[in-house]
Amino acid sequence: MKLDSKIPQGPMAEKWSNYKANQKLVNPANKRKLDIIVVGTGLAGASAAASFGEMGFNVKNFTIQDSPRRAHSIAAQGGINAAKNYPNDGDSIHRLFYDTVKGGDYRAREANVHRLAEVSNDIIDQCVAQGVPFAREYGGLLDNRSFGGAQVSRTFYAKGQTGQQLLIGAYQALMRQVNAGTVDLYTRTEIVDIVMVDGKARGVIARDLVTGEFQRHFGHAVVLATGGYGNAFFLSTNAMGSNGSAAIKAYQKGAAFANPCFAQIHPTCIPVHGEFQSKLTLMSESLRNDGRIWVPKKKEDAEAIRAGKLKPTQIAEENRDYYLERRYPAFGNLVPRDVASRAAKERCDAGFGVGATGLAVYLDFKSAIERLGEDAIRARYGNLFQMYEKIVDDNPYETPMMIYPAIHYTMGGIWVDYELQTTVPGLFAAGEANFSDHGANRLGASALMQGLADGYFVLPYTIQNYLADDISTPRMTGDEKEFVDAENEAKAKFEKLLAIKGNRSVDSIHKELGLVMWDFVGMARKKEGLEQAIEKIAAIKKEFYSNVRIPGSGEGMNVELEKASRLADFIEIGDLMARDALHREESCGGHFREEYQTEEGEAQRQDDKFTYAGCWEYQGEDKAPVMHKEELTFEVVKVAQRNYK
Amino acid sequence: MENNISLTLKVWRQNGPKEKGRFETYKLEKVSTDSSFLEMMDILNEQLINDGNEPVAFDHDCREGICGMCSLYINGRPHGPDDDVTTCQLHMRKFKDGETITIEPWRSAGFPVIKDLIVNRNAFDTIIAAGGYTSVSTGGVPDANAIPIPKVDADEAMDAASCIGCGACVATCKNGSAMLFVSAKVSHLALLPQGKVEAARRAKNMVAKMDELGFGNCTNTGACEVECPKGVSISNIARLNREFLKAKLQD
Numbered sequence: 001m002k003l004d005s006k007i008p009q010g011p012m013a014e015k016w017s018n019y020k021a022n023q024k025l026v027n028p029a030n031k032r033k034l035d036i037i038v039v040g041t042g043l044a045g046a047s048a049a050a051s052f053g054e055m056g057f058n059v060k061n062f063t064i065q066d067s068p069r070r071a072h073s074i075a076a077q078g079g080i081n082a083a084k085n086y087p088n089d090g091d092s093i094h095r096l097f098y099d100t101v102k103g104g105d106y107r108a109r110e111a112n113v114h115r116l117a118e119v120s121n122d123i124i125d126q127c128v129a130q131g132v133p134f135a136r137e138y139g140g141l142l143d144n145r146s147f148g149g150a151q152v153s154r155t156f157y158a159k160g161q162t163g164q165q166l167l168i169g170a171y172q173a174l175m176r177q178v179n180a181g182t183v184d185l186y187t188r189t190e191i192v193d194i195v196m197v198d199g200k201a202r203g204v205i206a207r208d209l210v211t212g213e214f215q216r217h218f219g220h221a222v223v224l225a226t227g228g229y230g231n232a233f234f235l236s237t238n239a240m241g242s243n244g245s246a247a248i249k250a251y252q253k254g255a256a257f258a259n260p261c262f263a264q265i266h267p268t269c270i271p272v273h274g275e276f277q278s279k280l281t282l283m284s285e286s287l288r289n290d291g292r293i294w295v296p297k298k299k300e301d302a303e304a305i306r307a308g309k310l311k312p313t314q315i316a317e318e319n320r321d322y323y324l325e326r327r328y329p330a331f332g333n334l335v336p337r338d339v340a341s342r343a344a345k346e347r348c349d350a351g352f353g354v355g356a357t358g359l360a361v362y363l364d365f366k367s368a369i370e371r372l373g374e375d376a377i378r379a380r381y382g383n384l385f386q387m388y389e390k391i392v393d394d395n396p397y398e399t400p401m402m403i404y405p406a407i408h409y410t411m412g413g414i415w416v417d418y419e420l421q422t423t424v425p426g427l428f429a430a431g432e433a434n435f436s437d438h439g440a441n442r443l444g445a446s447a448l449m450q451g452l453a454d455g456y457f458v459l460p461y462t463i464q465n466y467l468a469d470d471i472s473t474p475r476m477t478g479d480e481k482e483f484v485d486a487e488n489e490a491k492a493k494f495e496k497l498l499a500i501k502g503n504r505s506v507d508s509i510h511k512e513l514g515l516v517m518w519d520f521v522g523m524a525r526k527k528e529g530l531e532q533a534i535e536k537i538a539a540i541k542k543e544f545y546s547n548v549r550i551p552g553s554g555e556g557m558n559v560e561l562e563k564a565s566r567l568a569d570f571i572e573i574g575d576l577m578a579r580d581a582l583h584r585e586e587s588c589g590g591h592f593r594e595e596y597q598t599e600e601g602e603a604q605r606q607d608d609k610f611t612y613a614g615c616w617e618y619q620g621e622d623k624a625p626v627m628h629k630e631e632l633t634f635e636v637v638k639v640a641q642r643n644y645k
Numbered sequence: 646m647e648n649n650i651s652l653t654l655k656v657w658r659q660n661g662p663k664e665k666g667r668f669e670t671y672k673l674e675k676v677s678t679d680s681s682f683l684e685m686m687d688i689l690n691e692q693l694i695n696d697g698n699e700p701v702a703f704d705h706d707c708r709e710g711i712c713g714m715c716s717l718y719i720n721g722r723p724h725g726p727d728d729d730v731t732t733c734q735l736h737m738r739k740f741k742d743g744e745t746i747t748i749e750p751w752r753s754a755g756f757p758v759i760k761d762l763i764v765n766r767n768a769f770d771t772i773i774a775a776g777g778y779t780s781v782s783t784g785g786v787p788d789a790n791a792i793p794i795p796k797v798d799a800d801e802a803m804d805a806a807s808c809i810g811c812g813a814c815v816a817t818c819k820n821g822s823a824m825l826f827v828s829a830k831v832s833h834l835a836l837l838p839q840g841k842v843e844a845a846r847r848a849k850n851m852v853a854k855m856d857e858l859g860f861g862n863c864t865n866t867g868a869c870e871v872e873c874p875k876g877v878s879i880s881n882i883a884r885l886n887r888e889f890l891k892a893k894l895q896d
Contacts, residue, residue: 054782129786133803140793172778179774239706505694
């Protein structure tokens, strides 16, 4: 497998300009002859599909939901970063670039990140022109706030619903193109395979989730914008339908899967409360601005709380352990996500956890309420407090919130070069689905930025460089042998699942997988545990293919069948994550190996051995994948150990 | 405090769009009051699958009240017996031990049933496609701070833009009108200078599409505002009417 990152020539700040100046373009008459398939309608997919349509390409856009507006980008709360420097506080493209590479613990490709920072400002302009109602100051200009990992205020926001507003902006731009006839929209339709013709991606096999029928679709190029794979853990902050299936199909067709073990665990989520739990709800990172995190100092107090004999408000100040403030006096409660998550786990594992399960810590607003008054706290976090109260039935103005870390975002994904093209010619990946910009840890408010950068301002250029060589390639009808074979293969997979007729529901097996992932491939990993995980996942795979029960048939809507086909792919992803985590003998960003930590328990990178992206190549059913390296070189950023003390 | 309750569920079952539907009755024991309504539905489905039956199909996705996918009509109310929540944010502590809960899909001419509790809401996308956007393409737009916007207008636009497109307003309306949905979009964009340019045209096109798709007329009952999980105000409907009138006068 050849991993050519195709980084353009020239100094870092000129690479993107150089690329655009020298790339191939497609003229308007030829654009009409070219078809592009876009899978997914989140920020990356909707923005790409809308932009391609506006340019004059013929676009087919697919979503598993009933409307493009349901994509999980909609749930992002906090904001979107850009290097506008409106507050005049010293921000610049260079600084946003630098913070992102550093925040990613030096495991991202510099050139891609620099381009991301360059186009960040265009995104804000575009969104405002679309009518995104960003927060404003009384003077009528845009407001900014600060987020973790930055010393400037560069985050634009729309209440606590920034993802929703940006997605609606992209969705509306997309629907404008649907109306114009440049985009054909396929809702409740899932991609079940990618069609290869002469070594290039030339289409997809789709399944209509309402009728159960299979469809063949041709495209001169295929873009996957299908999000992350955090639901391999069953419980995560992702939506129930978020899945990694399109990514796995790409991997099985020869696309390298990079850094699968880099998953972000968000420290402030509402804790698990029972076996029936279906998902975890995130409480915005912004709460750590005013909330103080603690557990009881004495084990007997923690035990009494767990037994329901003591309330947190009865624990005297001197008997509380504000462990983040104790361990990290410089950053306190505002350490990055990975550090805060691990510290919570450490206390709970040591027996100081609270809540009925002992897997929770307190996030306390008492001091902030005393200092600022309840009204000020209500104005800042009212909607979050209300959300918490609806779920937990507890008043966070009076009793501290309980929180615990949960899987939130996956930095790893399909390997792409500078043009966002995978190792399969004609197959592109954008947004969370690719691996490119966040290294081993993503900073807050950067996911929205990356999704829209890829869709609005990167792919519309780079895809032309590929399609320029395709202007004489005629459309295929879908009746070619490659399409027919791919459809038959996909059908056979679904029939195989339906034929198992075992005794266990899809969810019960998915939950079992999730527990293995959380226990062995979660916040802290070690060699023996990861080896065990690989064995356990293999056993779960066997159980799945011999004992899953899917009621109904392949005709008409069958939700259990959809879930089963996604779980089959999550099992592959789980295995890949464990293998990647096992091979990466260092701790960096979201990946923490217990063997590699400093005396104080901090993450220790092994730069001499692991300054690369680990890219996995599929070798066939039940064969171990092979890892290739994309070595990372840092021309501009000075690689250093992160320190938050 | 957590309790376990037993429930009788009367659930609408319908195999397909053209099939005849009927209520089926199920018993559920030991449902934690800490679980969400949709987690209760998961428990029901697990029980149905284990008994060799087909699970109940229902729409859901984010389970945190923002995607707008969940759409259950519970005991005669869209999103059930709590205020300002979507179905996924409703918790079982709102129900009593031994209670019978009736669960139906959205019922409206504009939203035909696909299966069980799942309906087809593509009509909302079609209405947006008719004009629910600003006609700008990617690139070549002015700097984001080039046009100052009064904070009150931006905030009001944001309130209108909070609509999640769930369809509760249509489901609760005795006329099956989509006016709250349409007016929220028209208001959101008309309040901002970027959207004002084509505000009248937008109102006219969206209303025409809404009528064409079989949604009913608005008779100002205000039921939509009461059931809207995001508190979108019916004052938006007045603004839509103004824009619509402007467009008609220009004709």
